[in-house]
Amino acid sequence: xxxxxxxxxxxxxxxxxxxxxxxxxxxxxxxxxxxxxxxxxxxxxxxxxxxxxxxxxxxxxxxxxxxxxxxxxxxxxxxxxxxxxxxxxxxxxxxxxxxxxxxxxxxxxxxxxxxxxxxxxxxxxxxxxxxxxxxxxxxxxxxxxxxxxxxxxxxxxxxxxxxxxxxxxxxxxxxxxxxxxxxxxxxxxxxxxxxxxxxxxxxxxxxxxxxxxxxxxxxxxxxxxxxxxxxxxxxxxxxxxxxxxxxxxxxxxxxxxxxxxx
Amino acid sequence: xxxxxxxxxxxxxxxxxxxxxxxxxxxxxxxxxxxxxxxxxxxxxxxxxxxxxxxxxxxxxxxxxxxxxxxxxxxxxxxxxxxxxxxxxxxxxxxxxxxxxxxxxxxxxxxxxxxxxxxxxxxxxxxxxxxxxxxxxxxxxxxxxxxxxxxxxxxxxx
Ligand SMILES: Cc1cc2nc3c(=O)[nH]c(=O)nc-3n(C[C@H](O)[C@H](O)[C@H](O)COP(=O)(O)OP(=O)(O)OC[C@H]3O[C@@H](n4cnc5c(N)ncnc54)[C@H](O)[C@@H]3O)c2cc1C
Ligand code: FES
Ligand code: FES
Numbered sequence: 142x143x144x145x146x147x148x149x150x151x152x153x154x155x156x157x158x159x160x161x162x163x164x165x166x167x168x169x170x171x172x173x174x175x176x177x178x179x180x181x182x183x184x185x186x187x188x189x190x191x192x193x194x195x196x197x198x199x200x201x202x203x204x205x206x207x208x209x210x211x212x213x214x215x216x217x218x219x220x221x222x223x224x225x226x227x228x229x230x231x232x233x234x235x236x237x238x239x240x241x242x243x244x245x246x247x248x249x250x251x252x253x254x255x256x257x258x259x260x261x262x263x264x265x266x267x268x269x270x271x272x273x274x275x276x277x278x279x280x281x282x283x284x285x286x287x288x289x290x291x292x293x294x295x296x297x298x299x300x301x302x303x304x305x306x307x308x309x310x311x312x313x314x315x316x317x318x319x320x321x322x323x324x325x326x327x328x329x330x331x332x333x334x335x336x337x338x339x340x341x342x343x344x345x346x347x348x349x350x351x352x353x354x355x356x357x358x359x360x361x362x363x364x365x366x367x368x369x370x371x372x373x374x375x376x377x378x379x380x381x382x383x384x385x386x387x388x389x390x391x392x393x394x395x396x397x398x399x400x401x402x403x
Numbered sequence: 404x405x406x407x408x409x410x411x412x413x414x415x416x417x418x419x420x421x422x423x424x425x426x427x428x429x430x431x432x433x434x435x436x437x438x439x440x441x442x443x444x445x446x447x448x449x450x451x452x453x454x455x456x457x458x459x460x461x462x463x464x465x466x467x468x469x470x471x472x473x474x475x476x477x478x479x480x481x482x483x484x485x486x487x488x489x490x491x492x493x494x495x496x497x498x499x500x501x502x503x504x505x506x507x508x509x510x511x512x513x514x515x516x517x518x519x520x521x522x523x524x525x526x527x528x529x530x531x532x533x534x535x536x537x538x539x540x541x542x543x544x545x546x547x548x549x550x551x552x553x554x555x556x557x558x559x560x561x
Contacts, residue, residue: 147404147421147467175463176445178422188421190468216457238534239515240448243457244464320533 142178149190157274159189160295170244173253205305211248211298228309232263237320248298256287261347262327265338272300287346306331310398314390324387326394334358342376342387363400408469411479419466426450426461437477437507448535451508452476458515477507490552499548501539508535513549522553
C-alpha cells in the first residue's frame with residue numbers, strides 16, 4: 142500500500158472540503174477500499190475518514206420512513222432497524238461476517254456499487270432516496286451499472302431514506318467463499334405496488350425485474366410469477382455459475398421472497 | 404503520525420505511517436504477536452481483535468483509525484491471575500485447536516458472540532464463525548468448545 146495523509150473531520154462540510162484536495166478519497170469502513178489499496182488498485186494521497194461525523198451515524202424511524210446515516214455500520218443497522226424495517230435489518234445482518242459488519246457502512250457499500258452487493262438491492266426495491274452533501278438522488282437514478290453510480294467526484298452519501306414497505310424480504314443465495322450473494326432478490330410490497338430488485342446477477346449491476354413487479358402488483362402471490370423468467374442475456378458468467386444459472390437463481394430467490402411474505 | 408489507544412486496559416501509543424495497519428502496530432510496535440496475519444486480505448479472521456467492544460479484522464483497520472479506541476487482543480483474554488479464561492479453557496478441554504494459528508481469532512470471535520448472545524445454538528455459532536477460517540479444519544471441536552463455554556454459568560456474567 143502506498144502511504145497517504147489521513148484526516149478525520151467531524152462535520153460533513155469539513156469532509157467535503159478535505160475531499161476537494163487533489164487525490165483525496167473518502168474512507169468509511171475500509172472493508173473494500175483498504176484491500177483495493179493493498180493491491181494498489183487505489184492509491185489516494187489523502188484519506189478522509191467519514192466515521193467520526195456524528196451526523197452520519199444513526200438509524201431513525203421517522204413516520205413511515207427509515208433514515209440511516211451514511212457512515213452507519215451494517216452491525217448497527219442490523220440491531221437498530223429490526224423494529225422499524227425488519228427486512229432491511231435482516232439484509233444488513235447477513236452481509237459478510239461479524240467483523241466486516243462491525244466496520245462496513247451503508248454509504249461505502251452504495252458508493253462502491255459492487256454488482257454482488259446486498260444494500261443496492263434493498264435500496265432499489267425500497268425506492269429509497271440517497272441524500273448527499275449536495276442533493277437528493279432517487280434509487281432509480283443512483284445505480285448506473287457495475288461499480289458506477291450517480292455520485293460526482295468528492296460527493297458524500299450522508300443519509301439514505303427508506304420508505305418502509307408494507308412487507309418485504311431479502312433472499313440471498315450465498316457464495317460461501319466470498320460470503321457475497323451469488324444472486325439475491327429483495328422484494329418489497331408497497332401500497333403503490335411491488336418492487337423487485339436483483340443483485341449478483343447482471344453485468345450491469347443491480348436491476349429491477351419489471352415483469353415480476355407488474356405481475357406481483359396485480360396479484361401478490363407466488364403463482365403470479367408462473368411462466369416468468371429473467372433473461373440470461375447480460376447475466377454474469379464466471380466459475381461460480383453460468384449466466385443461465387444466475388438468471389434461474391434470480392427467479393428462485395424472488396419466488397422464495399414472495400412465499401415468505403404472503 | 405502519532406497514535407494512542409488503550410490496549411488490553413493499558414495506554415499504548417506510538418508513531419505510525421498512515422498506511423500502518425492496526426495488526427502491524429499491535430505486533431511490530433507493541434510486540435503483541437498473539438494476533439496473527441493469515442491472509443492480509445480480510446478473508447481468514449486470524450487477526451480478529453475487539454475495537455470498542457466489537458470484533459474487527461485488524462488487517463483491515465488502519466492503526467490511525469484506532470486512535471482513542473479500546474482494543475482487546477488475545478493477550479488480554481486470560482484472567483487477571485494468569486489462568487485461562489472460560490473460552491480459552493474450553494478450547495483446551497475440547498481440542499479446539501490443532502496448529503493454533505487460527506485460534507486467537509477464533510477465541511476473539513467467540514468472545515464477541517458470547518457477549519451478545521451468551522447461549523447460542525450450534526447453528527448460530529457456525530454462522531458467527533463465517534469469517535474465521537481454520538486451515539486445520541478443526542471446526543467441529545471449535546464449535547464444541549464454544550458450546551461448552553456457553554454452558555459455563557460464569558460466561559453470562561462476563
Ligand atoms: C470478507 C468480506 C465479505 C463481504 N461480504 C459482503 C456481502 O455479503 N454483501 C455486501 O454487500 N458486501 C460485502 N462486503 C463488502 C462490505 O459490505 C463493505 O463494507 C462495503 O462494500 C464497503 O463499505 P465500507 O464502509 O467498508 O467502504 P470503504 O471500503 O471505506 O469505501 C468503499 C468506497 O466507497 C467510497 N465511500 C465510502 N463511504 C462513502 C460515502 N459515505 N459517500 C461516498 N463515498 C463513500 C470510498 O471512497 C471507496 O471508494 C464484504 C467485504 C468483505 C471484506
Ligand atoms: S489476516 Fe486479517 S482476515 Fe486474514
Ligand atoms: S488450528 Fe490450525 S488453523 Fe485452526
